[in-house]
Amino acid sequence: xxxxxxxxxxxxxxxxxxxxxxxxxxxxxxxxxxxxxxxxxxxxxxxxxxxxxxxxxxxxxxxxxxxxxxxxxxxxxxxxxxxxxxxxxxxxxxxxxxxxxxxxxxxxxxxxxxxxxxxxxxxxxxxxxxxxxxxxxxxxxxxxxxxxxxxxxxxxxxxxxxxxxxxxxxxxx
Amino acid sequence: xxxxxxxxxxxxxxxxxxxxxxxxxxxxxxxxxxxxxxxxxxxxxxxxxxxxxxxxxxxxxxxxxxxxxxxxxxxxxxxxx
Numbered sequence: 001x002x003x004x005x006x007x008x009x010x011x012x013x014x015x016x017x018x019x020x021x022x023x024x025x026x027x028x029x030x031x032x033x034x035x036x037x038x039x040x041x042x043x044x045x046x047x048x049x050x051x052x053x054x055x056x057x058x059x060x061x062x063x064x065x066x067x068x069x070x071x072x073x074x075x076x077x078x079x080x081x082x083x084x085x086x087x088x089x090x091x092x093x094x095x096x097x098x099x100x101x102x103x104x105x106x107x108x109x110x111x112x113x114x115x116x117x118x119x120x121x122x123x124x125x126x127x128x129x130x131x132x133x134x135x136x137x138x139x140x141x142x143x144x145x146x147x148x149x150x151x152x153x154x155x156x157x158x159x160x161x162x163x164x165x166x167x168x169x170x171x172x173x
Numbered sequence: 174x175x176x177x178x179x180x181x182x183x184x185x186x187x188x189x190x191x192x193x194x195x196x197x198x199x200x201x202x203x204x205x206x207x208x209x210x211x212x213x214x215x216x217x218x219x220x221x222x223x224x225x226x227x228x229x230x231x232x233x234x235x236x237x238x239x240x241x242x243x244x245x246x247x248x249x250x251x252x253x254x
Contacts, residue, residue: 057239057240058242061239061242065239094242100244101242101244101245103182103186103187103245104189104190105189106187106189107189108189108190108193
């Protein structure tokens with residue numbers, strides 16, 4: 001399975017994503033410069049975290065106009081896998097590939113902590129092997145995830161392809 | 174000609190930055206300030222050949238498509254000759 005990691009000016013978690021795919025997942029991976037538009041050789045595209053375009057205007061707001069984003073829109077529409085992490089998730093929201101918008105967290109404090117997330121949807125390629133949580137009390141069915149909530153618009157993780165939308169609801173924040 | 178665009182959070186969206194500023198303002202001894210909401214202001218210089226109607230239309234489109242996120246923000250456009 002061939003992965004591509006998109007690199008915008010200001011991306012800074014691109015090498016992390018590359019490292020995880022190549023060393024831990026053990027799959028072939030390339031960087032995709034944001035001006036590249038040919039995604040035909042990839043099975044999955046990762047939009048990594050960072051500060052694309054310096055977070056100018058709004059986080060992710062300018063990255064959505066990069067040439068690669070039109071290709072990613074078509075790529076996702078064809079049912080291929082697109083994963084946005086952190087700033088990548090913000091870009092997907094700004095681009096309209098995911099619903100909603102991100103706002104700043106209430107207390108303007110930097111928070112980096114382990115939180116429990118509930119599996120909301122197992123009908124996606126990303127979560128199909130997970131068990132859905134029946135309720136918040138089902139601790140054994142919760143995933144442990146690191147979620148950092150910063151003074152920038154709050155972060156969560158999310159993924160999408162054609163009609164799939166994975167949400168991980170933060171519980172007990 | 175100049176287009177001025179004001180982008181503000183919708184009234185229903187919490188503005189923690191505005192709240193933090195208000196808190197500091199109160200510490201400075203300013204009283205009677207009920208609320209502060211932070212927004213963005215853009216000045217767009219336009220070619221003098223553009224008509225006022227077109228300028229307003231263009232600036233409005235720009236404000237909607239780029240400068241604001243219509244899900245959480247409102248905008249207002251003013252044209253200055």
